[in-house]
Amino acid sequence: MTSTTAPAPARAIPPDDAAPPARRPRRKLTAYWLLLPGIAWLVVFFAVPMVYQGSTSLQTGSLEQGFKLTWHFATYWDALGEYKWHFVRSFSYAAIATVLCLAIGYPLAYTIAFKASKRWRNVILILVIAPFFTSFLIRTLAWKTILSDGGPVVGALNALHVLDLTGAVGLTSGDRVLATPLAVVCGLTYNFLPFMILPLYTSLERIDPRLHEAAGDLYARPFTTFRKVTFPISLPGVVAGTLLTFIPASGDYINAQLLGSPSEQMVGNGIQKQFLNVLDYPTAAALSFILMALILGMVTVYMRKAGTEELV
Amino acid sequence: MSRIFTWIRSHLVVLAGVLALAYLVLPNLVVLAFSFNKPQGKFNYEWSEFSTDAWTNPCGVADMCQSLSLSLQVAVLATIGATVLGTMVAFALARYRFRGRGATSAMIFLPMAMPEVVMAASLGTLFLNMRIPFGFVTILIAHIMFCLSFVVTAVKARVMSMDPRLEQAAQDLYATPVQTFLRVTLPLAAPGIAAGALLSFALSFDDFIITQFNSGPTTVTFPMFVWGASQRGIPVQVNVIGTAMFIAAVALTVGGQWLGNRRKAVA
Incomplete structure (x- = not known):
């Protein structure tokens, strides 16, 4: 990692230019301008959709009549009930594949x-x-x-x-x-x-x-x-x-x-079917929300245990 | 006999490595071999007889080359978009300390740590709710979104390893900030930017899951074409395209490395 405060050689230019760039407010503004388009893209097309998906999973209705937010938590129970084996298969297949990948x-x-x-x-x-x-x-x-x-x-x-x-x-x-x-x-x-x-x-x-x-x-x-x-x-x-x-x-x-x-189908198959064929968006959203939460949970525990620094 | 055993024992790791490599390359060889097949039914899973029909007439299948050109268009535009946006973010992260750095890093990391199907379904839900019709634009938006993080990671690693004194030297020699950036910073960062762009192109060109959730009925990319074909019957030409892509990729990498070595030798 490079430090921003590398020893600056003696120089004749005004100190304004010699100071480490990070400390001055005008330069700080540059950083925000550089970040703005990329981060805005991710916020609008990655983060906001996640929130939207949370809200969709609690809606009821149909494609013709439109969906309304009714805080219908039962969707989660129904989805889990119908797809619990899909989740089990997803995680066990993925775990076996990961171990095999490591071994090979x-x-x-x-x-x-x-x-x-x-x-x-x-x-x-x-x-x-x-x-x-x-x-x-x-x-x-x-x-x-x-x-x-x-x-x-x-x-x-x-x-x-x-x-x-x-x-x-x-x-x-x-x-x-x-x-x-x-x-x-x-x-x-x-x-x-x-x-x-x-x-x-x-x-x-x-x-x-x-x-x-x-x-x-x-x-x-x-x-x-x-x-x-x-x-x-x-x-x-x-x-x-x-x-x-x-x-x-x-x-x-x-x-x-x-x-x-069909008896090897994983959770992804369920999400795909509900979203693209059945057009039951709340169930698809609930399934993918559960998948996301489970994975984030597992990854957090695993990273705590394994103790790695910044991955990016 | 015992000599053979000793040899095997001392080369066990290499043997396992070679087997692993075979596992990785085998499907490509099958794709290559079956591009010369003349299948009897609609599917190209069983060998029947040798033929070069598919190679002499690669676009002989309806819609396939159209989907290929759509994939190329999407990949080129997504690569440009993701590379520009990602390089800017990478420079900000590598060069500046600012408030919200941690949150920014998390924002970059999360898309890479999310199963594709989750991003695909949630973005599709957003477009549905906003009543934005699925098509070329929605595919492009999605592709730029998931390629961005990879560009940031590649460029950031490169910029962090650059010697800041080179830019200071340029400024000492009275280069304006713009000159310094164009003549010193950008050329130094170029390998990282190129790596990010190449990765974006490959990811976008090959993407299926996110595309399937965010494309319209008329925008069929090449992977979507293959998926559809896998249910109706696969033309041999699919294998021709697959093999051609493989050869082009190897040639590009080898050529790029050869060029790099030569430049190093000259310098």
Whole structure:
């Protein structure tokens, strides 16, 4: 972080220009002018809609007769009653996907940061980021081919008895992967993996490799070095990565729609259906309000526990 | 035999990394392979026979290229809007101490910490209540809104790492504030601004959830087209576009890096 009070060299210009810029009221006004358009945009199109949504969730009426604010809290109970399993599925799928992303992403981030030569490092980083530029709907649809019934992947999983295992935990049923929770989790993991890898890589890259040598010199075995040195230092990356994976995954409805069956639907599917098909705006608003509150609550607790500084 | 085991043990992390990379790249390869498919039914999930029909006639599907051009228009305008607004906010946050800094930071952070569907539904509710018809303008407003935070984060990181003494030096050499900004500050901040703009473009071009809640019946972006097609039957051309985008992105990144390296070598 740069300090605004860097030692200013002796200078011949009037002191007016030499003073640190932040302290003077005229310059302060500049800051507000710079902020105004961007923040106004966010207030009008992000914050105000949130309030509007709160009010909409308490309205009753229909599209033809118009909606009126009647403080109808029952919408929340009805929505929770109808969609409680959607919430459970959303958060459990997102949690499994986040853990899988960490398990798959950490070795890759570690490889890029410590094992790859400089040239390979850039190639791998491009391969991690490049999928971003292919429409993610197309890539998600590709999983339909990869996981197709009787395909090589399902065959291999069957031969290795992985499907028996996942079947026992209720992630799959029978010889299928498509239209089971496993397919949805697999899609979620795939879609949000780069969001886990990039922050992990950023925090691992900063580690001085000499720390590893020092640990080795002190007779730490490789795994102990990892557990006591590398992992604790990379913790901010782990926290950022899990948040960037869990939050979008819990609101996602595309993977559940494209790879799952109606019994894998998540809360996002419910909001989408109520908003775009049923046109029951109060229920859609209540659902998304509950989702937002739950996520904000979880994120706050998690960040307190993990104890990270400013994330922006 | 035991040598193989030792080798595997010492390269375990790298092996896991390679597997992870394969997991990431596999779908792109499938998209590529199936762009040469000649499917028998309406859907392109099962291999039937090799054909280059889709590549020789990429716009042969009704409405697809139209949706592609709409997506490009939205992405370009959203990128310009978000980059200008976001860069201004980033400069204010990086350079000034002012009242309401914390609230401003929170305002920037929250859209990134919110599931897309929540923002999508709430903005859609606002437009409905205001009786603003859904269409190009509403999509653009939404895209600028969610891209802004990412631009701010990218530009702010860059501006914070810039040496303030360079600007002081410019002023010592009697540069006016405008000259200092245009000749020193802006070129120094350019990589951050470029990164933010690139990210905005990618996010906007690929956005589906927020677009689905805030677009009208006639404004079908490319992701919306793919979504509709996934229910009715997918033309092979979708894979052609997907692959072309992937190749263009890799070429752009590699080219940009090569240019950057060359410039460094010259300087």
